[in-house]
Amino acid sequence: MQVKVSKFGGSSLCDSGQFQKVKDIVLSDDMRCYIVPSAPGKRSKSDYKITDLLYLCHEHVEKSLPFDELFKLIEERYISLCSELKLSINMLEYLKILKKKIIDGASEDYVASRGEYLNALMLAEYLGYEFVDAAELIVFTKDGRLDEKATYAAIEIRLSKVKKAVIPGFYGASGDGKIRTFSRGGSDITGAIIAKGVGAVVYENWTDVSGFLMADPSIVNNPKPIKEVTYKELRELSYMGAHVFHEEAVFPVKNEGIPINIKNTNKPEEKGTFILNDKIEVKSGNITGIAGKKDFTVIAIEKTLMDKDIGYCRRVLTVLESNCVAFEHMPSGIDSISLVIDDSELENKTDKILEEIEKQCNPDSIIVHPNMALIAVVGEGMIKTRGVSARVFSSLEKDNINIRMINQGSSEMSIIVGVENEDFESAIRAVYKAFEN
Known part of the structure; x- marks a missing residue:
């Protein structure tokens, strides 16, 4: 039998009304056999995510601060959900155990994971599915890395006996039984691992948006939806700030050729976005x-005859490495290189880095240009197509936006343009307008 793995995010399970939508979606398709829930998310902008509250509880105990008021918010959410959904789970007892564990100094990973654990218990009863603890399936090494061999062996053994199951996202356990978590948003990764483990025909990722949009809707009014995106395109877009899906969740399913379908719990009839190895049709341009x-x-570093000075770039990059600073791009000329660095990497290290470059590389000049924004224009349809770069640059020129940097890799799948911070939103709107039709 062909199966689907369906992961539901926190916004899809934030209240009893959303639980009902999830139940309708799951039971409408018999192929939806393995369900992976996140912890309850925000019900409104002013609300709290359960996972955030759990982290705060742990932090308060670490600092010997009271956490009763915080924990009361968690209790109220789960107890009201159980009541409204008419579940038989003794949630008070589970919460009592959790509170004692927090007081007794349970690990941060354990405390944070209980949001998914309790939500999965409720969803399993609500759907009439079996609950399978992720700690039985997702195996971590002692240093916190995923043990793939042990994980997929555990999935094969345990889930071969279970036709319909709810598996909490975000966490697993090491060989000694200690709970370990992925990074935030890690339920996406759990879903992808389960999809690979059971050989799913599709991995559905249900959220509060209908897939990816061509641009940020907070900048561009009503941008077009993206029907299909390749894994390579997704990597480029995610790297530059487009976040709907945890980028690490791509890897388990990519090599298996399992498509990912990003769908909207509130609009299940919409097709959403498919993430694929290869597009069915790539339109040139x-x-x-x-x-x-x-x-x-x-x-920006200049040095006469830099191209003849063997090891010059290596010496520059060694300075960054010794200061634990990563760079984003390094456009270069015959006698110049420019290091594009995220401000969060630099913090208060700029002066020290400049001093060390002066000392170790002896440049003719070194100039710092702050306040730059980077914009990535991404698409496999750009490859070997004339005029795409010209359309990008012309659109910016028409809106009087100065281009500070241009970078295009050999794959031709993306063009990176640097503009002033203050021109960021205008630049995205200008480029979108040039390609929306």
């Missing part, structure tokens, strides 16, 4: 999406 981030600094 089309772009897939536009994404970007603000707050980069450029360190």
Whole structure:
């Protein structure tokens, strides 16, 4: 029998009304056999995510601060959900155990994971599915890395006996039984691992948006939805700030050729976005999406005959490495290189880095340009297509936006453009307008 794995995010399970939508979706398709829930998310902008509250509880205990009021918010949410959904689970007892564990100094990973654990218990009863603890399936090494061999062996053994199951996302356990978590948003990863483990025909990721959009809707009014995106395109867009899906969740399903379908719990009739190895049809000259981030600094270095000075770039990059600073891009000329660095990497290290470059590389000049934004124009339809770059640059020129940097890799799948921070939103709107038809 062909099966689907369906992961539901926190917004899809934030209250009893959303639980009902999830139940309708799951039971409408008999192929939806393995369900992976996140912890309850926000019900409104002013609300709290359960996982955030759990982290705060742990932090308060670590600092010997009272956490009763915080825990009361968690209790109220789960107890009201159980009551409204008419579940038989003794949630008070589970919460009592959790509170004692927190007081007794349970690990941060254990405490944070209980949001998914309790939500999965409720969803399993609500759907009439078996609950399977992720600690039985997702195996971590002692140093916190996923043990793939042990994980997929455990999935094969345990889930071969279970036709319909709810498996909490976000966490697993090491060989000694200690709970370990993925990074935030890690329920996406759990779902992908389960999808690979059971050989799913599709991995559905249900959230509060209908897939990816061609641009950020907070910048561009009503941007077009993206029907299909390849894994490579997704990597480029995610890297530049387009976040709907945890990018690490791509890897388990990519090599298996399992498509990911990002869908909207509130609009299940919409097709959403499919993430695929290869698109069914690539239209020449089309772009897939536009994404970007603000707050980069450029360190521009000039040195006569740099191209003849063997090891010059290595010496520059060694300075960054010794200061634990990563760079985003490094456009270069015959006698110049520019280091594009995220401001969050630099913090208060700029002066020290400049001093060390002066000392170790002896440049003719070194100039710092702050306040740059990067915009990525991404799409496999750009490859070997004339005129795409010209359309990007012309659109910016028409809106009087100065281009500070241009970078295009050999794959031709993305064009990176640097503009002033203050021009960021205008630049994205200008490029979108040039490609929306």
